[in-house]
Amino acid sequence: MNRSAVRAIAFALTLAVLPVTPAFAKAPATAWVPTWYASPEPSGAPDAKINDKTLRQIVRVSAGGTSVRLRLSNAYGTTPLKLDDIHVAKRISGSRIDTATDQRVTFNGHNGVTVAPGAYVLSDPLTMKVLADSDLAVSFYVPGETPLATVHDIQRGALYVAPGRASNLSELPEARTDIGVGNAFPWLAEIEVSGTDTQAIITFGDSITDGYGITPDQGRTWPELLSRRLHESGINVSVVNAGLSGNRLLHHGQWARFGDGGLARFDRDVLAQPNASAVIVLIGINDLGHAQGPGSDGYVSADDLIDGLSQTAARAHERGLKIYAATLTPFIGTVFEGYYSDEKESRRQTINAWIRRQTVFDGIIDFDKAVEAPDAPGHLRPDYDVGDHLHPNDVGAAAMAEAIPLGFFDKR
Structure with missing residues (x-):
């Protein structure tokens, strides 16, 4: 075998053992961790409905992070759940939020979301510095008559309700904890954060x-x-x-x-x-x-x-x-x-x-x-x-x- 053939075989063997990075390789996935959760359950008032209202749910998160996303649930709904104008912000007190931190939540780039019966949806990530053991306010507008089929029965935080579209208001004028399903709140199942090693x-x-x-x-x-x-x-x-x-x-x-x-x-x-x-x-x-x-x-x-x-x-x-x-x-x-x-x-x-x-x-x-x-x-x-x-x-x-x-x- 001549010298050129030997060099060609050696080069081929070198290529065979080199690590290969495929063209479709992606960056490592973002590590998300739940920081607040409320297990979905069926409503105790299955005929209760809500229409043209803004709900603001106060939640106390555990871990902090630099990004946040929401998980919504229609686990016990039998019809599509339509929500609009969803916002998240840091809470000051009561229903008051820090408007400088208020951000609109999107889903696949859209401002509203429709959750299929029995399904869950994850929001797009938001860049937001969240402190451990602090309060966030999640607001969403319910545009049409909507059954309150999927809830969590115990209100650990607070729920505020206002008529009409009011998700970005600094404070909601009407404070309630009962929207027709007892001491419960609907649809918000989880908040997750990233940017924290936990x-x-x-x-x-x-x-x-x-x-x-x-x-x-x-x-x-x-x-x-x-x-x-x-x-x-x-x-x-x-x-x-x-x-x-x-x-x-x-x-x-x-x-x-x-x-x-x-x-x-x-x-x-x-x-x-x-x-x-x-x-x-x-x-x-x-x-x-x-x-x-x-x-x-x-x-x-x-x-x-x-x-x-x-x-x-x-x-x-x-x-x-x-x-x-x-x-x-x-x-x-x-x-x-x-x-x-x-x-x-x-x-x-x-x-x-x-x-x-x-x-x-x-x-x-x-x-x-x-x-x-x-x-x-x-x-x-x-x-x-x-x-x-x-x-x-x-x-x-x-x-x-x-x-x-x-x-x-x-x-x-």
Whole structure:
């Protein structure tokens, strides 16, 4: 073989091992993390509608960032959802916004959006500096008669309503929290941020997580208080609330507004979240309370609940998430008729004993002991009680947040 042929073969072999960058290669995708979430659920007033109104929803975000985008939901709608003139801004107080930060939200470059029945949409990204543990205002105009089919039942922030098209007003003149669907707000499912090196912790549960009885618009739910604890300790994570009032683990809600069962919504509300690294699970008390004795509709044994909780661990670990189980909190003497019985308390104790000794979770959080009356086992502490002997108040939520070991989430 002559020298020229040898050089040609060597050159060809060199090309064969060189890295190839295809013409269609793209820049790395932007890393988005949820900073606020409200699990969609069916409306408790399915015939309620709204028309020619502007809604301004106040949300308290967890993580900060340099860009923001919205996720809207028509999950339970049966007709297309049409919204227009959507804005996001930093909130000053009440319904007042900082107009210097106000930006119109677009979807594929369009000012309005139509969300198909059962679907979700993501907005285009907006450049906006968002501070951790701060308030944003999301405003949207409802141009035509629109069913309030998809909502979130617990108003953690505040909802303001004005007649007509008013999304860019610095302050809305009419403040309301009821638009015909009780203490609920529609369609806004999530806010995400980018430009921050962080991941999300999802808090998954029922009304105790969602914030029933907690003073609204003050950032006093236990997930919000956990968020501040972590940030004050220099642990850069986002804590988002995937609680649903009345939710059960193994069955859909006793009423439609209590949402899909925990195992049924776990993929949507936990596993599908972008850049989630961990989940805290506190659920099961409604499985006990919302059914009567053995053989009744919806009855679940302690073993049934243990199996269901174990499934959340298996499914979280399959996706690479850490998962932490919380003990079920006290409910002896609750005012809700038929909710408590000694047999149900026996099942709660069995479940909590299993949580404390199991090895399928990455750690446990003993909320039961954090809020139990020291001189009355099985009872909620009186100073932690909203008054129904089931739901912790603001002080009780703070005790729950303090009971969570921050070391679970400290990766430094």
